[in-house]
Amino acid sequence: MRAYRLAVDEYSGQVRFLLPLTSRSRVLQMRSGWGSVALNVAGSAASVVALDDRPERLRFLAARRDEAGIDTLETRFVRLGARLPFEDGEFDAVIMLDALEHVGVTHGVFWRSEQQQALEEAYRVLKPKGQLLLAVPNKLGFARPQSDEVEKLQTYSGYRNTLRRAGFRRVAFHAPLPSHREPFFILPLGKRHLLNHFVDWIFTAQDYRSKLQARGLGAAYRAAWGAWRTGRKMRMTGLAKYIVPSYLIKARK
């Protein structure tokens, strides 16, 4: 059975744990989708503004908000890549999950400059020391979600450089696994001992083999396991950060 959580559930909402949010925080989500993150964050922040360019999504999110009795969530129709309707420095955090790779397509033509502009706008509306949380597929990612179009994606270095050009400093990469849409695990990248522990004591020790097989991902599991063992032998596990399926990137203004 295809997992229901591919659509919406709180697994994606838990990316908020990477942010230093409090009950006084004001949060912007750029491209809300069906609302799992916005609804989750709205339960523990002072206010959340959710943007999307699909009216049906915003109506859906508003219906869910009203059903849940949440009064801290505002929805707005906004096309990403254009100037955002907010003053400079309004938000403590900006969340872009499953968003950047959808920015920049106009009449079927892809404009990467609009992705850059979206990040610059995120930078502008953040307060000083405010944080951006960006969840994106990796262009070189192993077992990357198949629906993503490669031309809209970037690599580890590409995202880092794009964020720096937008003005961000202190950029930290995490690997959400199995993907940024289902961040069941969130693993800081660049820390080899954490990666080793994850593979040796969590991923292969727990019974993910049969779980992934049940979801038709048995071959991907075996390939990943084989690649890991080879990389371990050749002391190349540090390269894993370049081929994880997705990134969860925290960048500070």
Place this chain on the structure above:
Amino acid sequence: MIPQLRSYLLDNWADLPVGRQHKRPRRLEFLVQATGISKLCCYIFADDEDHPRWVAKMPRTPRDNGILAHEYGVTEHLRTTGNAYVRLTIAAPLFTTTIADHLVGIEPYLAGRPMDGLMSTASDQNAPEILKNLEISIDWLLRCQQSTGSKAERPSAAEIENCLRSISFMKATSRLTASEAAYLDRLSAQFTQLAGVPLPLTFKHGDFQPGNILVDGSAIHVIDWEFGAISQLPLHDVFGFIARTYARYRGLEEMDEQLDEYLADFETVFFEGGSFTGPTLKYVAQACEALGVDRAWVKTLFGLFVVNEANKYNILLSRRAERGYVYLLGTKDGGEQHSYVEQLARQKQVHLLGYLAEHEDRLIFRDVEAHFETPHQNKHRVTVGVRQ
């Protein structure tokens, strides 16, 4: 949340229970893992050490703080009333605190591998690695229940009422078929008839399954007490463990994905000459002897176990529905799978908002009360359930 937790630990290190045993680290790193529907678990690494030293457990939202508090209440009770073996095998938090409105428990990191991983290489359900771990698990359960349980006495009127609450709960929350309603009535009657036969009450883990047992050589730890309870009907964890072991071998990824089929075949598989009848009869008999359960109770206790499991599943669906989960229904080959719709539809307190259809990016939301349509051939259906 994690940045605040990191600062809290480092800033207050000297005053914390961990600080009395360990030098303050320079850095802490966190590896996040979702566990279950309500919790998040963070492995905490100090400096560049190869293994985590602690595990921080926290609810996914502050409104679930009570679930974690309940879990800690159960383990604390068992450690207080049980013997040294209980204290050795059931971990407790080193301390708890509140960070950004979330209850957070800091627990010692327990080395070991989950038993489900150790069983995953089994070629069939009677393979040595399955039977060996089954033996270890049931032995642990019975030793701990003997250490903390009550002596067999006739159930009091209050205990009978409490035990039958699961039946009344199911009647109140589910739209039952006539045969299901008749079955529940028979079960109530059986229980009342047996009320003169002594029955010991024991603790219940509530989710006793291989994934919640860590094995490190000859040592084991039992974790995840979210569904734990004190003074419950005996044998339920025995039934549950055997059932989950069988389900895992059969490749049923999650119990909640195949529940109808799973429960319908239950008695055949486990009691009436099916492939797991041998181990089932052996461990049920062993449990009856160890805990002093009269065999006359077994059939009735099993019926109540099935009712409890169905209730647990319905509660899970209700909680997800309450949070506005969206259920995407469809199989890998594009076929449809209706079990979530049917399960939700049978709950009285869940109101189905309607159906969404087709690819995620093409979902069209029309109206809360309406069904949702797209111009394309429907491949996947999405159901939204919201508590009324």
